[in-house]
Amino acid sequence: MSLADPAAAQNPKGPPDAALEHARKLLRSTPLIDGHNDLPWEIRHSKTAPRDVQAYDLRARTPGHTDLARLEEGGVAAQFWSLYIPGEIKDSGYARVQLEEFDIARRMIAAYPERLSLALTAGDIERNFKQRRLSSLLGMEGGHAIENSLGALRSYYALGARYLTLTHNVTLDWADAALDSARHGGLTEFGKEVVREMNRLGMLVDLSHVSPATMSDVLDVAEAPVIFSHSSARALVDYPRNVPDSILARMPKNGGVVMVTFVPAFVSSEVQAWEQAEAAAGKQVDSIVTDSIERRKRRDAWEAEHPRPQATLAQVADHIEHVRDVAGVEHVGIGSDFDGITTVPVGLEDVASFPRLFAELIRRGWSDADLRKLAGQNLLRAFHQAEATAARLQATRQPSTQTIEELDGPSRPTS
Numbered sequence: 001m002s003l004a005d006p007a008a009a010q011n012p013k014g015p016p017d018a019a020l021e022h023a024r025k026l027l028r029s030t031p032l033i034d035g036h037n038d039l040p041w042e043i044r045h046s047k048t049a050p051r052d053v054q055a056y057d058l059r060a061r062t063p064g065h066t067d068l069a070r071l072e073e074g075g076v077a078a079q080f081w082s083l084y085i086p087g088e089i090k091d092s093g094y095a096r097v098q099l100e101e102f103d104i105a106r107r108m109i110a111a112y113p114e115r116l117s118l119a120l121t122a123g124d125i126e127r128n129f130k131q132r133r134l135s136s137l138l139g140m141e142g143g144h145a146i147e148n149s150l151g152a153l154r155s156y157y158a159l160g161a162r163y164l165t166l167t168h169n170v171t172l173d174w175a176d177a178a179l180d181s182a183r184h185g186g187l188t189e190f191g192k193e194v195v196r197e198m199n200r201l202g203m204l205v206d207l208s209h210v211s212p213a214t215m216s217d218v219l220d221v222a223e224a225p226v227i228f229s230h231s232s233a234r235a236l237v238d239y240p241r242n243v244p245d246s247i248l249a250r251m252p253k254n255g256g257v258v259m260v261t262f263v264p265a266f267v268s269s270e271v272q273a274w275e276q277a278e279a280a281a282g283k284q285v286d287s288i289v290t291d292s293i294e295r296r297k298r299r300d301a302w303e304a305e306h307p308r309p310q311a312t313l314a315q316v317a318d319h320i321e322h323v324r325d326v327a328g329v330e331h332v333g334i335g336s337d338f339d340g341i342t343t344v345p346v347g348l349e350d351v352a353s354f355p356r357l358f359a360e361l362i363r364r365g366w367s368d369a370d371l372r373k374l375a376g377q378n379l380l381r382a383f384h385q386a387e388a389t390a391a392r393l394q395a396t397r398q399p400s401t402q403t404i405e406e407l408d409g410p411s412r413p414t415s
């Protein structure tokens, strides 16, 4: 399907799509804030010119999901660029890779001064939107980056990080991850101190990727709204990266925002089941075949016999409506994970496709007021609130100098 003309793709022969026109108009009058896009990592690992932000030219059509023209077409007003670093790195430590990710993102933002602006506050997003400039926010993905140091956390804030996803896929010394074994039953005492210090700084606590027990512990200690930068609803797809209803129900009291993601396996039970079966089949092949070419052949044969199902835009809309129904319309947002996923739902192929999702919700009867909340007003409210909390806390609380040894004891369990 051609992405050059999404209106035509949506409605190949028929009259202009009124809902889509309505969606485009709405997104010109209200900021759309996407919670998660992995473009900096995509640039880092570009096949042709890794780490070269000039070569990965956003003024041209890129091989990935994101470029300037498609951001414009998608009506994106503000993007949290994810500064993801793998939790599995064991070479010279996490800080080097994390700092390189800051460098790539900040060079990328600086390369398009006519279009991109670094945004550090909710007010920056509002100002940039009025000036038709795309706000670029930095979100760190993976608390391993702070290497158990609150001083490192503060330094990353000073470099511009405005959220930290507490874990990625690996359980830390102070927080359990959703996709790893639980070692703490949630947060340790030091983990709670990390949350308190983030609240004091005004850095949003991102609960995507943590275990439900960690989510619950954070909500117990959080003084400011949390976010989920890219998670969907666990009641619809029972995947550990999704948010259980018991946590969704706690959003009104906390003030947080669950930014629904497009990751196919989180959105569609069929895709999730297929991925599990595919992994199991792959494991089985590996256990009986050692030759890598033969392994590839057998895996391809399996896939030919078991075609991959596709997630759909309508399923993403179902997750948005579920979060609205359980958490409330004040607590739902969008966190695509574009450029962090290799497959996409049908209808949500890249950053140009957001208006189609809004068109679907318009057809389902969503009011303009609710669509504005979903698009960005909820995130702006939570961000403003986190800033106000930080100002209040900074008046009475000094930067924490606590260490993990002081709070959790000298002999912590290791993985």
Ligand SMILES: [Zn+2]
Binding pocket: 141, 209, 230, 340
């Ligand atoms: Zn992620």
